[in-house]
Amino acid sequence: MRRTFVPRRRYRHHITEDFEPLWVGDGVRVLGLDSTRRRTAGRLTAERLRAVAALASGDPADLRVLVTHHPVNERHVTGHLDALEAAALANADVLLAGHTHSTWRRQVKEDPGLGILQVQAGTATSHRRRKPARTNSFNVLRWDGGVLEVELQTFSGGAFAPTDVRRFKRGERGWETVRR
Numbered sequence: 526m527r528r529t530f531v532p533r534r535r536y537r538h539h540i541t542e543d544f545e546p547l548w549v550g551d552g553v554r555v556l557g558l559d560s561t562r563r564r565t566a567g568r569l570t571a572e573r574l575r576a577v578a579a580l581a582s583g584d585p586a587d588l589r590v591l592v593t594h595h596p597v598n599e600r601h602v603t604g605h606l607d608a609l610e611a612a613a614l615a616n617a618d619v620l621l622a623g624h625t626h627s628t629w630r631r632q633v634k635e636d637p638g639l640g641i642l643q644v645q646a647g648t649a650t651s652h653r654r655r656k657p658a659r660t661n662s663f664n665v666l667r668w669d670g671g672v673l674e675v676e677l678q679t680f681s682g683g684a685f686a687p688t689d690v691r692r693f694k695r696g697e698r699g700w701e702t703v704r705r
Contacts, residue, residue, distance in 0.1 A: 596620070
């Protein structure tokens with residue numbers, strides 16, 4: 526009942542009142558946007574999308590990450606094309622999301638031309654996995670200024686351990702896989 530009458534109360538209490546937080550670190554800019562609503566599919570409003578412009582400032586070499594709860598695609602976000610356009614205008618490099626309880630790392634399928642990388646988080650602690658064979662997992666991102674490493678950590682034998690590492694670098698057509 527609380528979710529109906531006081532939505533996001535616990536989030537506001539334990540995390541932040543800010544639904545568009547921007548974090549700036551050494552060579553990295555990360556913007557979080559609230560894509561949740563009272564339906565399964567997410568939504569990024571025009572107001573929220575205006576906040577994406579904050580990613581564009583800073584050093585052009587900075588890694589720019591847009592974080593949402595829902596993956597920015599046709600199936601999961603109403604208005605996903607507007608969101609992809611806003612991300613492209615802000616020179617976003619990575620879209621990081623959750624919601625589906627599965628993990629993937631790939632270029633955005635409906636890419637507006639920048640080769641934006643989509644990194645989908647798994648589920649680190651939930652027992653509500655969608656498919657029986659799925660295990661809990663999460664991604665660790667490491668940026669050295671030239672190569673983005675995305676390490677998948679999977680739960681097995683009572684602990685999380687790295688199970689797959691992929692490296693990407695910026696190329697003429699967006700992110701390219703770095704072969705070892």
